[in-house]
Amino acid sequence: MPERQLHLGYMHWLNGTHWGGWRHPDAPTAQAFELEYATRALRIVEDAKFDFFFLGDTLPGDIVGEQWVTTHNTGRLEPFTLASQLALNSSKIGLVVTAHPTFYEPYILARLTASLDHLSGGRLAWNVVLGASDLAARNFSLPDLGGAHRYERADEFIHVVRRLWDSIEDGAYLQDKRTGRYIDETKVHRLDWQGRHFQVAGTLPLERPPQGHVPLLYAGASELSRELTAKYADVNFTGPATPEDSIAFNTDVRRRAERLRGRVDPIFFLPGITPLVADTRARAVELYEELNELLPFDDDIVEGDQDESYWSGPDWARIKASRFPLPKGVRSVRSLSERVGADLRPLGVDGTVKPDTADRFNDYGRTLLTALAQRTGRTVDNGGVRVRDVLGASIAGNFPLVIGTAEHVADTLIDWFDRGAAEGFNVSVPHLWEPLERFANEVVPILQERGVYRAEYTTDTFRGHFGLDTPPNSFAAPDPEERSA
Numbered sequence: 001m002p003e004r005q006l007h008l009g010y011m012h013w014l015n016g017t018h019w020g021g022w023r024h025p026d027a028p029t030a031q032a033f034e035l036e037y038a039t040r041a042l043r044i045v046e047d048a049k050f051d052f053f054f055l056g057d058t059l060p061g062d063i064v065g066e067q068w069v070t071t072h073n074t075g076r077l078e079p080f081t082l083a084s085q086l087a088l089n090s091s092k093i094g095l096v097v098t099a100h101p102t103f104y105e106p107y108i109l110a111r112l113t114a115s116l117d118h119l120s121g122g123r124l125a126w127n128v129v130l131g132a133s134d135l136a137a138r139n140f141s142l143p144d145l146g147g148a149h150r151y152e153r154a155d156e157f158i159h160v161v162r163r164l165w166d167s168i169e170d171g172a173y174l175q176d177k178r179t180g181r182y183i184d185e186t187k188v189h190r191l192d193w194q195g196r197h198f199q200v201a202g203t204l205p206l207e208r209p210p211q212g213h214v215p216l217l218y219a220g221a222s223e224l225s226r227e228l229t230a231k232y233a234d235v236n237f238t239g240p241a242t243p244e245d246s247i248a249f250n251t252d253v254r255r256r257a258e259r260l261r262g263r264v265d266p267i268f269f270l271p272g273i274t275p276l277v278a279d280t281r282a283r284a285v286e287l288y289e290e291l292n293e294l295l296p297f298d299d300d301i302v303e304g305d306q307d308e309s310y311w312s313g314p315d316w317a318r319i320k321a322s323r324f325p326l327p328k329g330v331r332s333v334r335s336l337s338e339r340v341g342a343d344l345r346p347l348g349v350d351g352t353v354k355p356d357t358a359d360r361f362n363d364y365g366r367t368l369l370t371a372l373a374q375r376t377g378r379t380v381d382n383g384g385v386r387v388r389d390v391l392g393a394s395i396a397g398n399f400p401l402v403i404g405t406a407e408h409v410a411d412t413l414i415d416w417f418d419r420g421a422a423e424g425f426n427v428s429v430p431h432l433w434e435p436l437e438r439f440a441n442e443v444v445p446i447l448q449e450r451g452v453y454r455a456e457y458t459t460d461t462f463r464g465h466f467g468l469d470t471p472p473n474s475f476a477a478p479d480p481e482e483r484s485a
């Protein structure tokens with residue numbers, strides 16, 4: 001076996017990550033509140049020896065509006081509760097739970113994560129997120145998420161959580177029947193934390209988690225996100241568009257990490273990927289185009305469902321500038337035209353985009369054409385780009401699809417891995433169950449045959465799967481930074 005092994009996570013989205021996927025005739029009707037639905041996915045990926053099963057979490061601002069795009073946000077179980085059940089239904093695979101520091105107290109989060117790390121035998125990781133809408137904050141007596149301040153709060157939050165995990169050292173519980181000493185008081189520590197955002201007297205009533213510190217995941221590519229990843233994260237799973245972008249990002253974050261940590265720690269970069277596998281490339285492309293046909297569009301697909309005044313109003317200005325998927329009500333050739341900078345309405349939805357029209361596309365429009373060429377082989381030059389293809393590409397969801405045979409998908413992953421653009425991938429699928437089963441049953445065996453992926457688990461903790469050392473306890477062996485912090 002070669003030294004360097006690729007890592008795989010499975011990002012469990014209830015209906016997959018293609019916004020039309022749940023309507024596919026073979027897709028199951030999702031049972032968000034039934035354990036069996038999640039455990040079916042868990043079994044598939046643990047059998048395929050994945051490093052981890054990943055539960056994202058976003059608190060919806062508008063459940064009714066979400067149904068047209070991110071259907072998984074319309075109803076989901078609380079992630080710690082679900083993860084504790086998943087722990088009972090698995091034995092090796094890592095479990096990633098998402099929690100937004102803005103919506104927790106560090107003491108509560110430290111207690112939840114330490115408890116689950118104990119109960120899962122050291123398989124937990126915490127995905128730190130700072131996304132979602134200001135509307136979500138209003139469920140927590142907050143006017144909004146706090147803008148850039150939420151990163152500063154998250155920084156102090158993570159520091160306090162790590163200190164709390166350390167607050168009772170390994171071996172503190174003596175339970176010595178002979179002497180009557182229940183706990184070794186020299187191994188119990190108080191934080192007395194007086195910070196800008198938090199005041200925590202400290203001592204978490206739990207022995208240090210089996211992994212010492214529960215590993216941290218983070219996604220995000222802005223300046224503040226890079227600093228947070230560099231300071232704390234073990235795994236980053238942001239979605240760079242090309243291997244070159246990924247290498248530039250990884251190099252930058254690793255350089256920052258060295259500065260902030262004062263040492264070289266491993267940080268694993270696992271870009272997101274959505275494979276769509278079929279027996280032939282042509283069939284895989286056909287599947288993708290079938291999914292695009294299932295996207296909910298405006299009733300008037302060409303002119304759209306809005307009045308003329310809408311297109312110069314504030315709602316459209318906000319949506320047009322947003323990175324989020326287009327909501328229902330603006331899914332038309334009209335809205336697409338506004339976004340790509342060329343009026344496509346005269347072509348109709350089945351018209352072909354000719355070079356003179358494509359030449360007028362703005363940067364966003366050109367990005368769509370590039371994605372379309374990669375996904376389907378349709379280009380303006382080969383006369384294959386219809387307006388409906390561009391429309392589909394713009395609202396299908398912006399997950400990085402890799403479409404083709406199992407060999408093609410495996411080759412793509414190995415190419416990124418070999419070039420140092422990724423240590424592995426956080427895999428999502430366009431819909432369930434077939435695309436997940438095909439990835440697990442057809443792509444993973446190729447990775448195993450090529451010697452870049454484990455055929456059996458060799459450890460049974462999250463840290464173990466990644467070869468991450470357990471950090472020293474900051475109270476037992478305080479380093480100067482922890483003492484002064």
Ligand SMILES: Cc1cc2nc3c(=O)[nH]c(=O)nc-3n(C[C@H](O)[C@H](O)[C@H](O)COP(=O)(O)O)c2cc1C
Binds near residue numbers: 219221223237238
């Ligand atoms: C692939 C990916 C998945 C994410 N999943 C979530 C999530 O489940 N919940 C959430 O609140 N934010 C989520 N986020 C948002 C990030 O936590 C973070 O707030 C955002 O990426 C910050 O972006 P920035 O680069 O502008 O700082 C996700 C981001 C990415 C890139």
